[in-house]
Amino acid sequence: MTYELYYWTGIQGRGEYVRLALEEAGAAYTDMARVEGDGVIEALAEAIDTPSFAPPVLKHGDVVVGQTSAILFYLGGTLDLAPLDERLKLWTHQTQLTIADFVLEGHDVHHPLGAGKYYEEQKPEALRRAKEFRDERVPKFLKWFETILARNPAGPEFLAGDRLSYADLSLFQVMEGLHYAFPKLMGRIGREFERVEDLRERVRARPNISAYLRSERRLAPNENDLFRHYPELDG
Amino acid sequence: MTYELYYWTGIQGRGEYVRLALEEAGAAYTDMARVEGDGVIEALAEAIDTPSFAPPVLKHGDVVVGQTSAILFYLGGTLDLAPLDERLKLWTHQTQLTIADFVLEGHDVHHPLGAGKYYEEQKPEALRRAKEFRDERVPKFLKWFETILARNPAGPEFLAGDRLSYADLSLFQVMEGLHYAFPKLMGRIGREFERVEDLRERVRARPNISAYLRSERRLAPNENDLFRHYPELDG
Numbered sequence: 001m002t003y004e005l006y007y008w009t010g011i012q013g014r015g016e017y018v019r020l021a022l023e024e025a026g027a028a029y030t031d032m033a034r035v036e037g038d039g040v041i042e043a044l045a046e047a048i049d050t051p052s053f054a055p056p057v058l059k060h061g062d063v064v065v066g067q068t069s070a071i072l073f074y075l076g077g078t079l080d081l082a083p084l085d086e087r088l089k090l091w092t093h094q095t096q097l098t099i100a101d102f103v104l105e106g107h108d109v110h111h112p113l114g115a116g117k118y119y120e121e122q123k124p125e126a127l128r129r130a131k132e133f134r135d136e137r138v139p140k141f142l143k144w145f146e147t148i149l150a151r152n153p154a155g156p157e158f159l160a161g162d163r164l165s166y167a168d169l170s171l172f173q174v175m176e177g178l179h180y181a182f183p184k185l186m187g188r189i190g191r192e193f194e195r196v197e198d199l200r201e202r203v204r205a206r207p208n209i210s211a212y213l214r215s216e217r218r219l220a221p222n223e224n225d226l227f228r229h230y231p232e233l234d235g
Numbered sequence: 236m237t238y239e240l241y242y243w244t245g246i247q248g249r250g251e252y253v254r255l256a257l258e259e260a261g262a263a264y265t266d267m268a269r270v271e272g273d274g275v276i277e278a279l280a281e282a283i284d285t286p287s288f289a290p291p292v293l294k295h296g297d298v299v300v301g302q303t304s305a306i307l308f309y310l311g312g313t314l315d316l317a318p319l320d321e322r323l324k325l326w327t328h329q330t331q332l333t334i335a336d337f338v339l340e341g342h343d344v345h346h347p348l349g350a351g352k353y354y355e356e357q358k359p360e361a362l363r364r365a366k367e368f369r370d371e372r373v374p375k376f377l378k379w380f381e382t383i384l385a386r387n388p389a390g391p392e393f394l395a396g397d398r399l400s401y402a403d404l405s406l407f408q409v410m411e412g413l414h415y416a417f418p419k420l421m422g423r424i425g426r427e428f429e430r431v432e433d434l435r436e437r438v439r440a441r442p443n444i445s446a447y448l449r450s451e452r453r454l455a456p457n458e459n460d461l462f463r464h465y466p467e468l469d470g
Contacts, residue, residue, distance in 0.1 A: 067328075093305050093308070114371075141288070147286065148285065
């Protein structure tokens with residue numbers, strides 16, 4: 001049964017976390033808006049009892065699910081990308097939710113006054129928020145990922161247990177975003193988080209991920225995306 | 236088996252979403268920091284392989300879980316506060332994740348430049364963000380809740396299916412926060428969202444919730460909490 005992903009065209013965005021899971025698993029899926037246009041997103045929401053507040057939305061047979069972390073929770077089961085043990089399954093999900101918080105903070109750096117205004121309308125505020133993000137938040141999040149990798153009883157190869165989960169793919173994607181948006185910051189502090197950087201490289205080298213990253217399906221990062229490279233916010 | 240909740244003292248905060256579920260179910264629980272002080276939170280994090288990025292954290296036998304939405308997902312099963320049907324269980328979780336997004340935006344209104352600075356250091360920015368929150372975000376979120384209640388095939392009594400879930404309790408809590416922080420706004424637009432307001436009143440009238448709200452365990456809202464009443468941000 002083919003998966004249908006409903007997400008805006010033109011950016012990696014939150015849809016990318018879903019794409020990485022589908023690509024790693026070699027699942028058959030259609031990126032609906034890229035095929036039919038962004039209008040399919042609203043059309044789906046109008047047609048069902050359980051419309052999502054915002055994309056991404058995944059349709060898989062009778063299941064229609066929104067919220068990136070909930071989608072990945074579902075895919076963790078159907079694509080075998082989560083631990084089977086219930087405690088580790090919950091831990092994987094908890095880790096994903098923290099990654100989602102990190103992603104949102106990465107977005108709010110350039111939109112501290114809300115998504116309804118352009119970056120150019122809130123640049124002084126973005127400069128102030130970026131300083132806290134660079135000095136406090138990025139190190140705090142990365143230290144947490146480093147700590148949980150170090151404490152994993154199965155070793156530091158994966159975030160949870162002894163095999164790949166969607167959370168590992170998501171951490172890869174966040175790190176890609178951070179390096180794109182904040183090359184100076186990451187050049188300075190990245191090596192302090194060796195286990196996180198190693199995980200990123202292992203994910204990148206996986207055959208299906210590697211093939212995906214070289215394909216046309218992988219969009220380049222840009223300044224409409226969640227993580228944006230504004231040199232004045234880096235440092 | 237007694238539940239242990241680890242959350243800061245002094246505010247309802249995100250811990251309250253967990254308390255409401257425990258109280259509704261009549262579960263035996265200990266609010267650890269209120270008994271032993273905030274130090275227990277860090278002590279737990281130091282002692283385990285799966286420390287949470289931030290409180291609240293719930294301990295239940297061998298299970299230790301953080302992230303409010305993940306805690307509620309777990310309690311939905313153990314306290315029978317979620318649908319048994321897998322699709323509806325996922326939908327309930329998706330709804331909870333959207334409530335969590337709303338709560339965070341409610342917080343960021345008074346801290347648009349980050350949680351590391353006092354409100355007084357970011358008041359002009361808060362005034363600008365509050366306008367978008369009042370004019371765009373609150374109506375958008377409330378309209379979404381109203382829509383999914385209206386579309387629920389089992390009727391508008393609950394968010395998912397035909398019985399109470401943790402998501403209903405959480406929507407009650409958000410509405411309490413909104414009415415506390417934005418009395419003028421809610422006085423003006425609240426009645427447009429009749430199904431949401433009706434759900435709030437039904438939750439408040441439930442025997443266990445009603446008893447809890449009158450108890451000393453329920454802290455009063457205050458200006459250290461997620462939703463804060465700063466009259467200049469209301470309107």
